[in-house]
Amino acid sequence: MSTLPSLVSCWLPTELGEFQLHGVADPSTGQEHAALTMGDVADGKPVLTRVHSECLTGDTLFSLKCDCGPQLQSAIEAIAAEGRGALIYLRQEGRGIGLVNKIRAYALQQAGADTVDANRLLGLPDDSRDYHMAHDMLAALGVASVKLMTNNPGKVDALRKLGTVVTERVELIVGQNPHNHGYLDTKARRMGHLISTPMNLHDLVNKEQS
Numbered sequence: 001m002s003t004l005p006s007l008v009s010c011w012l013p014t015e016l017g018e019f020q021l022h023g024v025a026d027p028s029t030g031q032e033h034a035a036l037t038m039g040d041v042a043d044g045k046p047v048l049t050r051v052h053s054e055c056l057t058g059d060t061l062f063s064l065k066c067d068c069g070p071q072l073q074s075a076i077e078a079i080a081a082e083g084r085g086a087l088i089y090l091r092q093e094g095r096g097i098g099l100v101n102k103i104r105a106y107a108l109q110q111a112g113a114d115t116v117d118a119n120r121l122l123g124l125p126d127d128s129r130d131y132h133m134a135h136d137m138l139a140a141l142g143v144a145s146v147k148l149m150t151n152n153p154g155k156v157d158a159l160r161k162l163g164t165v166v167t168e169r170v171e172l173i174v175g176q177n178p179h180n181h182g183y184l185d186t187k188a189r190r191m192g193h194l195i196s197t198p199m200n201l202h203d204l205v206n207k208e209q210s
């Protein structure tokens, strides 16, 4: 039986509500990860959960190239609205390739490659993320099962393979804009993301202009 990571925790008031903030270091890599929780997540009932991968550009620098920032905010708002839930914030930038490689990939995208081909041109995997710390952190928090906010069925499968009980997938379709149209389209076409209402660029542009 594997040992659960020991979390350190404190109270964190935010603009979106009052949370418990938890931190942990991955014993195998030293990489630090965070979680926010609200309410009693250890009561045995399914917990509204977001497992979010770090995106410095989208989460903190207001980039319009992806949908990460709005997804993060929306997930935290949904947890606050329910008064109970968990956000697991994994420090695996750029789908695991790191910030500097993501910037290299962005430069290739600027020259015409899509998000998948840019990684391949750099000799890097499409997605090298690992969710074992999400599984371990949820277990350490006493979460029995999750309603997972994601559009990525691969994330649901990866967590299930690790033993996390996912009772439901909750779609998280927000943050569409003219700059991330091609990116979201590629995620739907080439990465299997279930973005059920594909954005119509013309509608968006018209909406922005009206």
Ligand SMILES: Nc1nc2c(ncn2[C@@H]2O[C@H](COP(=O)(O)OP(=O)(O)OP(=O)(O)O)[C@@H](O)[C@H]2O)c(=O)[nH]1
Residues within 6 Å of the ligand: 051, 052, 053, 054, 055, 056, 066, 067, 068, 071, 092, 093, 094, 095, 096, 097, 102, 105, 106, 115, 119, 149, 150, 151, 152, 155, 172, 187, 193
């Ligand atoms: N390599 C690379 N990483 C990117 C790019 N755009 C966003 N990311 C990273 O992708 C990760 C988020 O993955 P996404 O594919 O957007 O979404 P997901 O987490 O698989 O699925 P959701 O749960 O629906 O958000 C973050 O770590 C971002 O830093 C890109 O063009 N190239």
Ligand SMILES: [Zn+2]
Residues within 6 Å of the ligand: 055, 057, 058, 059, 066, 067, 068, 069
């Ligand atoms: Zn992003």
